[in-house]
Amino acid sequence: MSFIEVWNLIIANPVLNVLVALSHILGGSFGFAIIVLTVIVRLVSWPLTRRQLKSSKAMQDMQPKIQELQKKYGKNQKKLQQEMMKLYREAGVNPLGCIWPMLIQFPMWIALYQAIMSALATTPESLLGLAHRLMARFRTT
């Protein structure tokens, strides 16, 4: 199975089907379905977003101390890195903490974008593609 097939099976197709299902539930309003699905994605990813915000805030709070260390050990990069790691450890902050949640959220947003583009069926290929990607119960327009 190629990466694209796995991606479609696990992420893209479920998101597309949820989007179409929402559109059915909301009386065929595709615009509302997009808004509702965006809200759902935001809610699902909220724990990650919160962790990202928390990490960013902690990093921000540490800025004066980091600047202090930079002033003190600016000429000795090795020592500076050691001291900064020590500082992060003591504060219980992972410097990559704000990146990981973002990386995990990326596929969700990409899948949402792809789902919207697929559902719009702007080209004949994308319309035909819907027949393959939608669950049978949603293959009605």
Next chain:
Amino acid sequence: MARGWSGTIVHDGIVYVGTVDGRVVAVNSSTQSQQWSYSIDPPATIYTTPLVNGDLVYIGTYSGQVYALTIIEGTDRWVYPRSGSIGSIVGSPVIANETIYVSSSDGMLYALDTKYGDFKWKSEPLANKLWTSPTVTGDTLYASTFDGNIYAVSAETGTLLDWAFESEAGFASTPVIYEDIIYVGSFDRHLYAVEIGSDTPMWKFPEEKPADNWFWAAPIVNEGIVYAGCLDGRVYVIDAESGEELWQFESSDTQGKLVPIVSSPVLMDNLLIVVDESGAVYVFDLSTELEDEAVPLKAISIGDDVDVKSSFCAQEGLVYIRDEDNWIHVVDIDKGEVSWKVSLTVEE
């Protein structure tokens, strides 16, 4: 991404087809090589199947132009519009009464003179976009739309006629007319038979539970029998009058997975030819009695990892199939194998 799925047509031993890189190519079946190649400029995607009439071959492009090329040399005789474009053309044009009728993504039908490409008329917008081909019978043009209407338009003037058929579900396929009845595939996973002039369908198939996918390809009707390929991987053979299923065939791969049928089936003498999306060619002998779970006379594969979305044609025992990798495969039905194939990728 729009790649196009122009189908093949054979005329006097020459195969005409549009390519994925925006060319119209004529392949000489005797020499099995390109006779000429015409590049659409600027390059355009082609979904329509070429149409031969007299000494010209016509094609519509996704960039919204209609080209008339000479069949001998492949030079352009005319282009419509002379400058600019109309909406994208997806449905293949049709010709009747020295007029070429074109459906366009701007939702309108256009009528052009076949000889000079002069504008005759355009209809009022029938839908947001028209991706199916119109069908002409007598002096009327019928067009099916994604929003579930079948419109009747005067072939002479382009004015909308009184009768129209309205359905809740959109129509996926081009309408086919047989003895004043329109047969058309729908997005609600049914095939409809609608008598011209009637407000209610004569029948819909399957009657109760819908098929597993859309009836995307236009059905064909012959001697009171409808042959309809479906994206659920089945060919349904239906009594044209009653809508009763006569038999069906499941097109499955080696793992038993059903393979969608995107292209319309083709009749050649007493043979029904079906090509599925994976390039499996099934031939049914209609002169024998076929029952449910019909067994094809022949099953021929044109290759591994082949993707067929184009319409195909059959003539004198040969089936001409274009795949999405830009190859033409010519299948010899008697021999049960690919007789020859030619790549359309390289301009010769």
